[in-house]
Amino acid sequence: MNQTIELFVNGIQYRRSVEPRLLLCDFLRYDLGLTGTHVGCEHGVCGACTVLLDREAVRSCLLFAVQTNGREIATVEGLGDGPQQMHALQHGFWEMHGLQCGYCTPGILMSLVPFLEENPDPSEEEIRELLSGNICRCTGYQKIVEAVQLGARLLWEESN
């Protein structure tokens, strides 16, 4: 039986009727057309579907949309305002070649937002530990680490 949910995604309020078995990732992609959230494995392993639920990074393939009634979701679409106004983290990835095909990138960016809020100046080891939750088949990770380091510096400069 369908249930009506009301939630905020990137600050915009939505009201939709959903089947309980609808995964949050599919709700975002198919019902809201927010296809920036990618789906790789559907069992929590790859990290491509990572979004923020009330400002914490979570797997949207392991949450049902009904569970987000009344909650706040943030997806990669909410980060920067297009190529001219990228978020500092996106700028870091662009500058340092932190992506190739880009499939893993939205999940990595969304994982990084709360991580850098909690720890604005992470060591390389801490960055690699965080990245262990996101699989990238292209870059070999080295460039991602450098992108995170630059992104963190840019974020820091912005806020100071």
Add this chain to the structure above:
Amino acid sequence: MKPAAFDYHAPRTLEETLDLLAAYGEDAKPLAGGQSLVPTMNFRLAQPQALVDLNGIDELFFIREGERGLHCGGMTRQRAVERSGLARKAAPLLHETMPHIAHAQIRNRGTIGGSLAHADPAAELPAVAVALDASMYVRSVTDARWLPARDFYVGLFATAMEPGELLVEVAFPRPRPRSGWAFEEVARQHGNYAMCGAAAVVELSEKGAIEKARLVFLSVGEGPVAADQAAAMLVGERPTATVLRAAAEEAATKEIDPVGDIHAGPAYRRHLARVIGERVLTRATARANEAALM
């Protein structure tokens, strides 16, 4: 794939939850963090008729000191324990183990109760619960009981809970004087399920001999494996390197029953058990010595 259809219930109180679980019996599953349950539903390995979502039950989210030590509500997020200063002080072994469980993004949702109830033989928390002699508070509509962690685990992905029962709370006893603890594991990648891991607790007498020891393995049997013979060998002994190594050897050769998978064969897991067993006993003893000096 996508999960099969199910009835969804989001109760707000424990009473309501227990009523729902009683009404559905075997056909309902409690939904905690969903980090183990939803993957199996996505692959249709599980197709419960109903999910009873525990995420809206405020009374299941807590970390506090109580009669039995550190008490955690069943829905306490793994991440909350990791960030808890109280947990670090009152249950340091539990606290030290948290970062080994999956990744931060998984621990943000995954719960203490969900991991303990799921009883995955490769999970860290069941082994830690057994090593610490934790106790589980289990409730149903008609019954409420405390179970020692040892009696809670009864086999592969199996616990002593009956359909209709819920793991409401778990309590981890405070560290005893002159005691030390350690956890270690080996995984292919940080955050992956470990190929082998072990938790140890060592308690010394005033004269510096071992009074009590616990050595519990994960990923080498059907559930958490307590190496009781190895622990018994240690009691009364001075904790020399030779004695600790012999105990780990005993555990790794006689007390575990590892099976192979694509990550590691039985022989390699046995080797890991020997090495990790010795390391955790050594570190736990060093910490017990430090505690004895304080």
